[in-house]
Amino acid sequence: MNAVSYTAAAVAVAICALVALASACRAADADKPAGPTVAYLRVDGMIDALQSRYFARALADAQKAGVGTVVVHLETNGGTLEAGREMMSAALGVTKNQPRMVAFVDNYCYSAGALVAYAHDEIYLAPPATIGDIGVITQSAEGKIEYAPEKIEAVVRALLRSEAQLKGWNEAKLVKMTARNQELYRFDFDGRQEFVIEDDLPQWLRAHPDVDPQSKVPILGKDRYVLYTAQNAVQEQMATGVADNIDAVYAKLGVSKSSVLDLSPTGTELMARTLSGFAFILAALTALCIFLELKAPGVGIWTGLAAIFGTLFFICQFYQDLASYPEVILVVIGIACIVVELFVFPTAGWLAIVGICLGLSGLILSFMPDIGQFNPTSAGWGDALANALMQSLLSLVVISIGAAVIISTLPQSRAVRRIATLAEIDGTSAGEMESDASVIGRRAVTRTALSPSGSIDLAGRDISATTEHGEYLDAGAAVEVVAMRYGAAIVRPVAAAGSAS
Template identity: 25%
Template sequence: MRKVNRFFMLIALSLACFSGISQVFGQGEGKLVFFIPVEQEVERGLEAFLKRSLETAKERGADHIVLNIDTPGGRVDAAGNIAKIIQNSNIPITAFIENKALSAGAYIALNADQIVMKPGATIGAAGVIDSAGNAADKKAQSAWIANMESAAQLNNRDVIYAKAMADPEIDLPQYDAPKGRYLTLTAKKALEVGYAEAIVNDNTELLAFLKLQEAKVEKMEVSFAEKIARFVTSPIVIPILLSIGSLGLIVELYSPGFGIPGTMGLTSLGLFFYGHLVAGFAGWESMVFLVGGIILILLELFLPGGILGILGLISILASFFFASYDLAHMAISLAIAIILTVILAIVLYKFVGYRGTLGRIILKDATSSEKGYNSYHQRDELLGSVGVALTDLRPSGTAQFADERVDVVSEGTYISRGSEVKIIKLEGARIIVREISKG
């Protein structure tokens, strides 16, 4: 009987311990939460950073991911790719809007499993605009509105508010979004309409809401290399880098030695490729094309003919396209750089001429009579001489001047054999004569 009682006591103690452990783990003990910043503009550099961050969280066995969002929006394509990364994650993700999640930022937040906001935070204003700041075409707007609707449906949110964020034709005056204005929700209004699960003041309160206050916290930081990558892969910065790179190298060709212009040019191009490599857009194939193109152009200096130089230029241009995440934008950026480079080259040639490095690789010497280069024997001593036509001049023929027979050409008129002629002009190898009239 005692053995039976002991057995039941052990079971009871085990259940009690298990219950206690479950309660502790329910409060977050032994769990890991990753905090990932989603800041500044939404672009392809941010996409690369978030992809690395979520992969790291998965490798470390994270139980929950928090996206600390504060962004004015950005590129639609980058936001779409980030949304796919979030949707494919098997780790619960909370979007914690600390200040604003506008435009593409709102779309990213809607793709998370839940949204939590700070008291002064906002979400919305997700209209699509082009690079010139104007409203995008109807096709692009329609696709974006559909994406916003789909994101809202992921967590059973009322799609009318997502549509109103992207479509100014939706009339919601009660939320300060009458027809003609994009909807932007404050934290309080977002909570009212089901676009936020809670309002908290900081990460500590957020963890308490998630029942993870005892969890271990790790914060992802944007590395220095990723900061450079995010900067140089910006659609605004790319054409500037390419222009500085090409202009710097052109100026260096007209400058003695190698100085600041060449350094700026090489640094700009180096930053372009380095940033795109770090962001994951450029592979080693782009570097192979770049190095191969440079080698071909150098070979052209020793094996002139034009073919190697053209192939080298094509290879270098191809390297930029291989490194690009947007072929159309890259084409525009290269066009801008090429136009500016051609204009500068013309200006420098006009006012500076062939100097510096360019002066050493371009042949400037010319053969002239002053330097003793002649393709014929100059007969200046014959000018004014009088002789006799040995043949009919029709208009060319032969004439006798003193003891010398000379090939001559008349002014254009026929001169019969035996007529007296006079040399009136020398044009290179042509000796022009005129008949002396007998009066």
């Protein structure tokens, strides 16, 4: 096995080991502490696909741990409707009080965040907190913000009605958080109050023939949304109570902090979220560093950088539930096939093609959610595939541009050539390497097949080499060194075989 093979193996082992470590750490986080009674989840920032996948995974971990209560700490201005709907569905999917779902808002919780909050059995608010305003808006490519059409708002109203009916919140008040063009009324009769949204008014009056329609009291008019302060929410029975902080919530629930299973995002997971927007660049940098190592084997720095970028990429995707062992295995096998084709057992390019296909498959799958990844009939599968293909295409574009820059620019860099040459010297066992000028014009014999890269035997020294015009040469062919570039010899075949001079 030559230096390049060791390089590929080192990159593969490093990536697999670190991803396995990340998996073990995440599993360990879900197992501590022993015998918890309450699980703590933290949703902070924009409600998006990352938050949705985290919420579903953490909620599943909490149920697996057998806790009796799940406390979800919310602080968000909202986010995408799709992600909010997924998180709402996950919370509503928990059988009532199995475990009990409790939301805590210590600052603000609007739009999609409020949609998620009211999917809980109880809601506690800190004194300065506000909650509500589930107005649905769209933003154009030019940045113009507009209210969503009725077609979309009707869906959100239906979701809020479902929450109210399943969790016991007042349906009219909840619907008014998103029903911009409807009025909210109150009727006072038989010693009680009832709130009715404009859409429901005719049906409500038919069900209450003894109530005077003119006795309705307008509470909130059109073009306005329900938005509560903490005290208002409690008074209007749209929150369970007020709690100064999360410890006060635990006290109200009658549990000690020591019995809490902390499932809030870890530092590694938060880093993965931060890097998620640059995942395609990390994948491209991994490939480019491997390419550099193939061009200048023995340097070592490119192997290390490839391992770092590859590990960051897979950990980033792993914590987003986008990649796991199958994707890593596909990529590693793909790299191995290419290395074998180039340096061990040439197959006229067929093995390299297989390797490229496997690597691309692993890359594309690394951008698709693990759940439903191989189920084309699952909801959102088409959008997930389109996004994965787009991210993979961006990676390939970066790789192509980077490779072009490397080939055209770096070989002329004095510093890089110096590093590569020194590495080549360190990798030989026959003393000092002659200067580039003294090597040019000398004859050598190909030690491995050049397709078009491989190695040659020059006076007993094993040197990386590439054919001048990309042609294929069998092992044992006589060649002449025509240039030294980037620490590797550029060779052309000579008319007759002969021993190296």
